[in-house]
Amino acid sequence: MIFLNIQQIGAMATVQDLGRRGLQHAGVSGSGPMDMPSFRIANALVGNEPMSAALEFAGVGGSFTVTQPVRFAVTGGDVDIRLDGTKVYPWESYDLLPGMTLAIGALRDCVWGYLALSGGVDVTPVLGSRSTHLGTGLGGHEGRRLQAGDHLPLGEATASANLALRQPWRRSARPIQVIYGPQDDYFSADVKETLLGTPFTVSARRDRMAQMLDGSPIRAVAGHDIVSDGTRPGSIQVPASGRLLVLMAERQTAGGYPKIATVASVDLPRLAQVVSGRAIRFARVSQERAEELLIGERQALRGILANLVAKPRNDNQRGEILH
Amino acid sequence: MAKMFPRILACGDSALCVELSDIIDEVISGQVIALAQSLTDTPIDGVEELVPTYRSLMVVYDPEIIRGRNLAISLQHRLEDLAVGDSHSRHFDIPVVYGGAVGMDLEALAAMKDLTTSQLIELHSSVEYRVYMIGFAPGFAYLGGLPEILHTPRLAAPRQRIEASAIGIGGKQASINSVPGPSGWRFIGRTPLRLFDPARPKPFLLRAGDRVSFRPVSEDEAAIVARSMGAGEMDREAVLK
Numbered sequence: 001m002i003f004l005n006i007q008q009i010g011a012m013a014t015v016q017d018l019g020r021r022g023l024q025h026a027g028v029s030g031s032g033p034m035d036m037p038s039f040r041i042a043n044a045l046v047g048n049e050p051m052s053a054a055l056e057f058a059g060v061g062g063s064f065t066v067t068q069p070v071r072f073a074v075t076g077g078d079v080d081i082r083l084d085g086t087k088v089y090p091w092e093s094y095d096l097l098p099g100m101t102l103a104i105g106a107l108r109d110c111v112w113g114y115l116a117l118s119g120g121v122d123v124t125p126v127l128g129s130r131s132t133h134l135g136t137g138l139g140g141h142e143g144r145r146l147q148a149g150d151h152l153p154l155g156e157a158t159a160s161a162n163l164a165l166r167q168p169w170r171r172s173a174r175p176i177q178v179i180y181g182p183q184d185d186y187f188s189a190d191v192k193e194t195l196l197g198t199p200f201t202v203s204a205r206r207d208r209m210a211q212m213l214d215g216s217p218i219r220a221v222a223g224h225d226i227v228s229d230g231t232r233p234g235s236i237q238v239p240a241s242g243r244l245l246v247l248m249a250e251r252q253t254a255g256g257y258p259k260i261a262t263v264a265s266v267d268l269p270r271l272a273q274v275v276s277g278r279a280i281r282f283a284r285v286s287q288e289r290a291e292e293l294l295i296g297e298r299q300a301l302r303g304i305l306a307n308l309v310a311k312p313r314n315d316n317q318r319g320e321i322l323h
Numbered sequence: 324m325a326k327m328f329p330r331i332l333a334c335g336d337s338a339l340c341v342e343l344s345d346i347i348d349e350v351i352s353g354q355v356i357a358l359a360q361s362l363t364d365t366p367i368d369g370v371e372e373l374v375p376t377y378r379s380l381m382v383v384y385d386p387e388i389i390r391g392r393n394l395a396i397s398l399q400h401r402l403e404d405l406a407v408g409d410s411h412s413r414h415f416d417i418p419v420v421y422g423g424a425v426g427m428d429l430e431a432l433a434a435m436k437d438l439t440t441s442q443l444i445e446l447h448s449s450v451e452y453r454v455y456m457i458g459f460a461p462g463f464a465y466l467g468g469l470p471e472i473l474h475t476p477r478l479a480a481p482r483q484r485i486e487a488s489a490i491g492i493g494g495k496q497a498s499i500n501s502v503p504g505p506s507g508w509r510f511i512g513r514t515p516l517r518l519f520d521p522a523r524p525k526p527f528l529l530r531a532g533d534r535v536s537f538r539p540v541s542e543d544e545a546a547i548v549a550r551s552m553g554a555g556e557m558d559r560e561a562v563l564k
Contacts, residue, residue: 022371024372024383027457027462027463027501027519126521127521138461138521181334183332227377228456228458229342229379229381230338230379235335253459254374254376259334262334262335263335264335265336287333291337294386
């Protein structure tokens with residue numbers, strides 16, 4: 001058995017895979033990564049299947065050792081990474097050998113980072129997924145945040161070259177696109193104009209469940225209570241406070257606040273990655289156009305994952321002795 | 324403004340909400356379940372998930388396989404041909420130990436309603452409830468059919484931890500807790516059954532459209548049920564009815 005030993009770790013780190021699918025009717029939140037493209041790229045860079053589990057962290061990474069040689073990659077954004085003190089880079093994979101210490105510092109331009117390890121984090125799946133759902137203590141490592149002293153089992157991996165992206169994965173800086181509804185008829189035209197016409201600040205009140213936004217209060221003309229219905233990642237709930245609450249990966253499966261709009265799937269990871277205190281703007285997009293954007297992004301991501309480049313063998317300190 | 328039902332609403336770029344009403348109603352709930360059943364029996368390619376709630380069905384789809392516009396047309400046709408029956412409805416008899424540490428509100432609630440605790444228990448266990456939806460937490464059942472006299476507002480300040488087995492009342496609804504957690508509902512008892520256990524082959528006891536009634540039992544009887552569950556004897560239906 002190969003283990004990842006966690007010596008230090010940031011406060012919000014969990015084990016995540018693609019998420020728990022098909023159980024929303026039973027009240028089970030999908031969970032999964034906050035930034036799906038970054039998560040998928042991390043896994044691909046170490047040669048893992050898309051289903052493999054990796055570590056997600058917020059802000060600060062941590063320091064790690066392993067009991068057998070593995071490959072690792074860090075994605076999400078710009079971050080200081082040291083292998084036994086030597087600087088290495090995100091968005092490409094390296095060897096991590098027993099005796100070496102991997103230290104991941106603070107993310108500079110984003111919120112959520114990913115550490116993928118070859119073989120994947122091999123915790124026992126719960127309801128078909130290794131994703132942690134903190135709210136109900138399901139999945140991941142003991143259903144909780146990771147902490148110093150944890151030992152995580154890793155799966156076996158086949159030998160392979162380290163990989164890099166052919167070109168960087170860039171997040172656009174355009175406004176966050178939203179599709180009106182399902183309860184946009186609870187809001188007046190003026191209020192919807194406020195939603196689109198004024199900036200909102202990404203609040204520090206955020207977690208894997210929801211992101212609060214500060215800005216002009218949004219008032220519903222038809223009241224702030226609905227008969228509870230289903231939620232989606234990206235649902236923008238409007239409670240009586242008038243403060244927008246965007247539901248994220250760990251959201252509750254049903255909710256009783258009207259939802260003025262839904263963030264387009266392609267822009268939800270981007271919203272998750274906006275640093276607290278920064279302003280964002282919303283722009284309206286049709287459901288049809290948002291579908292096209294999603295299809296386009298998936299194709300682009302598939303292209304990137306299919307065109308990773310093998311790094312020269314000597315591109316990792318001591319890397320040539322692996323495998 | 325008067326709304327026309329049914330209507331099909333966008334929930335982003337990968338889900339539609341088929342809204343049949345804006346009220347809580349047993350007939351509407353039956354239609355929601357029937358639509359979900361129809362889509363389970365005869366699936367539409369590209370539909371990934373069906374989420375029945377009180378008065379709507381959320382249909383999650385993959386836009387690479389079917390576009391929302393086309394899915395909405397298919398769903399409209401399904402609605403037109405929908406046969407609503409109760410053939411898929413199951414009944415569960417839920418044993419309850421009323422009162423005790425988990426049912427901490429039993430006496431106060433009885434006093435509030437000017438009832439004895441046995442009258443309250445009789446009222447609560449004399450009717451059949453409908454599972455309107457499972458949501459909020461894994462396996463958490465929202466039940467309709469609570470006798471009106473037992474309707475009670477939620478607490479102003481939620482309690483930090485309520486047990487997974489707690490039998491609750493919140494507004495017009497009854498509930499059976501499935502996971503431990505904070506709650507502002509009132510609790511009058513506990514059941515030895517577990518609505519949610521991820522280690523079981525069938526992790527969820529109830530689903531939307533089921534019917535349940537509560538049966539008062541003694542601590543001893545509850546312990547027997549709990550033991551037989553632990554021994555793996557019971558995968559619900561067998562012991563329940």
